[in-house]
Amino acid sequence: MAGGSKPLSRFWEWGRNIVCVGRNYAEHAAEMGSAPPAEPLLFLKPSSAYVRQGSPIVRPRYCRALQHEVELGVVLGRGARAVPRDAAMQLVAGYALCLDMTARDTQDECKRRGLPWTLAKGFATSCPVSDFVPKERIPDPHKLRIWLKVNGKLRQEGDTSAMIFSIPYLISYISHIFPLEEGDLILTGSPKGVGAVEAGDEIEAGIGDVVSVRFKVAQGTEPGSPKGV
Template sequence: MASKPLSRFWEWGRNIICVGRNYAKHAQEMGSALPREPLFFLKPSSAYVREGSAILRPYYCSNLHHEVELGVVIGKRAQAVSQEAAMEHVAGYALCLDMTARDTQEECKKKGLPWTLAKGFSSSCPISDFVPKEKIPDPHKLKIWLKVNGKLRQEGETSSMIFSIPYLISYISEIVTLEEGDLILTGSPEGVGSVEANDEIEAGISDILSMRFKVAQQIRRS
């Protein structure tokens, strides 16, 4: 593992840990109470999709939502680390989308089921290029934004996170041991909404980077 380039962590990283409701206004727009401790769930590594490939709306989904998020890439193993030491385990950052089958998620909530169908489908984690941490001295002073077909939908400051990155790393690493190449999605600002087949999503981190993805409809084969 250690010999593999972190610049292509999505090809060999194992865990995608997603933090929910980490921006107050997003929690409010979803009708959710503010969390007292981090809420997180997992996506499989097959959720990764890179520019040049499409985001597929699952055949069972009729309401696919975008959620733009700052991703934190782990650079060395973290198990029950303190907040003070947490940033020593960060290799860099990436821009991510937490694509969500919102109608499916609502059904899962009603039935008390896991969110895997809603959050873990193939192409549910579009990812940008890797950004070494040296290029982002303070990840809590960034603007993340998202447009659909050229219209601004989401724009938020990472300073508005409820739980900071060191807190998230410390909290998660007490429950799930973080390995080199793992990715933490740190939550989405308000403005999430639906996308349809043939829509184009553009998203970015301040003026550091941007990425574009087309949305396509998955065709059921059986």
């Protein structure tokens, strides 16, 4: 429990940081047209990116190519700064199935212009999450099948053993950049097979048979769009 009244089973309601790791699977890096990174590629999502089953993933009006990326999420049970790698797993409280929804056309334009990825990665509903899975239910998070289907068709399937940077490496690395806090979520990267979704599509994804989620995709109706997008 955080602060005496905040259950980790509802981390999405009060956790502060969503730290994402890009290209942490070599085959995904290849499909994105890049070599595997020499060190973790990090970016952040705001906590307003969280969305839970029962609510839709909303494609922003400025996005014309929304893509899915299925990932294992690591939920921290306590915070730390500059934690050694051999102590990093002591911070883990559990896991969640997560999606890193990406406005790919916007990301490509941001890359072209040398801009941050916030518009592409940080929009509302860009981080769908499953129920919290206590760490006791997953003895080895580096031996998990993660998968994603769109309208019943398998799109992504990978094993966390293929991650370039392990979970303790990532926790230690991130904690040397800024303090990690109880309730923080780390998205550990996506296997190959990312692809587009349209309004009306249904996404189903899971961690083996441990936990799964379903989300509908909807088109955003908010007025206007960011200047220049």
